[in-house]
Amino acid sequence: MRRIEQLSAGLDRVCLALAKAGLIGIALVILLQVGVRYGMRTPFAWTEEMARYLMVWSGLLGATCAFRRGLDPVILTVTSDAAPARRTLARVLLAVTVAIFLLPMLHYSVFGPGWNFERGFLWRGMGRTSPGLGLNMALVGAVIPITCLVILIHCAARVTGPLAAPKGPAE
Template sequence: MRRIEQVSAGLDRVCLALAKAGLIGIAVVILLQVGARYGMRSPYAWTEEMARYLMVWSGLLGATCAFRRGLDPVIVAVTPASGRGRKMLARAMLVLAVAIFLLPVLHYSVFGPGWNIERGFLWRGMGRTSPGLGLNMALVGAVIPITCLVILIHCAARVTGPVAHARGAAE
């Protein structure tokens, strides 16, 4: 197994574990909220916010796992019987689609207009805190560039992998 595939597999294991933990966390927090609301008639103020942030993190980290498994929409479908040209076209379209979508998101997560870091999404989030938990919003929003980087690594592993690794073929 090549190094990029090893890195992709390792990141996938971590993202999947964190996504699962986040889903379990959502269930626990919601159960706590329901219990406090109807059992003690005194709901906690932070539970809804915590569940929302866990949902965002779990969803985006889960999306990286889905991408690695080839569960993303395709522009050019391939099968094991597809010719080499079609497989190369599918890989090129995958790279193009991922780059068009993720590179601007990654760029504006860090930089704002005029390459100004202070106007970037994360920097602006560092100056804000969430109302219920008091979390720094940059911590909450950090999942966006993390997701972009992980998907870019998965894309590199998919594109540079063997032809059998193309969508439609067994992994």
């Protein structure tokens, strides 16, 4: 197995486990919130915020897993028996589309205008804390560049690897 494919597979396992844990965490936190709100009539201030942050992390990490499995929108459908030029075009379109979408997000997560690190999304988040949990907002927002990097690695594995079978409706 190629190194990029091994890295992609390992990251996929980690992201899938974290996304599943986040979904379970959301269910438990909301269950706690409902139980305390209606059982004791004194809800915790942090449960809604925790559920929201778990939803963001779970959703974005789950998106990396969906991309790895080829469940993203398809630009050009090709099969392994398609002409070599069509297969190459499909790979190039995938790489270009992913790069156009993710590289600006990754750039502005770290840098602001003029390549100023201190005006980047994560740096600005370091100066803020969440109201209910007191979390540093850079920790909450760190999922954005993590997602971008993981999807770029998955894209490299898809572009350089064998063509996957086209996904169709379940029969």
